[in-house]
């Protein structure tokens with residue numbers, strides 16, 4: 001695959017997507033949004049890929065938001081195309097049934113924090129900074145920030161974050177539940193890879209069913225969500241990995257999962 005604005009690497013069942021426009025702190029333009037969508041589609045299709053890590057090139061930024069130079073002077077209809085492209089790529093990523101890890105290595109602002117929130121987990125360097133500064137430019141988050149942030153950290157904190165446009169350091173993001181784990185900057189990628197390797201060795205169908213139940217059950221009334229969980233849980237009993245996991249436990253040995 002050829003990309004101009006992202007790097008795509010595949011090693012040991014783990015794909016790493018690196019936003020690669022360091023001169024503009026990896027800001028997202030339309031071309032990068034389309035490349036992200038293509039990279040995610042490739043990850044979804046490729047059976048070898050079990051886990052995806054997203055990160056930013058350089059040591060300063062994950063993604064410093066949408067490319068402000070590009071969206072300047074655009075018409076609402078053109079902006080709508082850009083926001084739809086972003087929403088679509090992020091939703092496919094969020095629901096593709098393979099775990100995604102955002103390794104936030106610096107600024108995650110605007111679209112950057114929105115990309116990270118569509119990942120299953122967020123690891124951050126101690127030097128990372130988070131914010132939805134759109135309000136300072138006269139706009140609002142447009143890649144899911146008004147929705148995913150409230151779901152992740154609660155409506156009160158999300159409103160404070162979005163209407164003030166303030167930035168917060170990684171430690172505060174961790175305390176709020178926006179970030180799962182924080183590490184010294186030089187350890188971030190190693191830790192993300194270690195976690196990815198661990199996930200790649202787990203029963204992939206069960207991971208998919210867990211994501212499915214959480215993603216599609218979250219906004220349902222509890223009875224409907226519970227019945228979705230029952231369906232997803234029951235489906236796991238069709239896999240060889242379940243037989244292997246249970247047998248290995250009973251035989252007191254390490255399981256060997258095959259992803260089926």
Ligand code: CO8
Nearest residue numbers: 023024025027064065066067068071109110111133142143
């Ligand atoms: N877009 C374009 N260029 C950028 C962006 C950006 N988002 N962020 C940084 N850059 C560029 C700077 O212009 C600068 O370029 P140059 O060297 O040519 O002057 C270069 O990157 C380095 O940046 P700074 O010199 O500003 O570096 P600092 O360390 O001084 O500051 C900051 C770093 C705090 C990250 C600062 O660059 C900043 O505030 N950036 C803008 C952050 C921002 O407002 N992001 C939100 C954008 S809006 C958005 O994301 C909406 C998303 C979804 C909806 C899409 C609808 C269009």
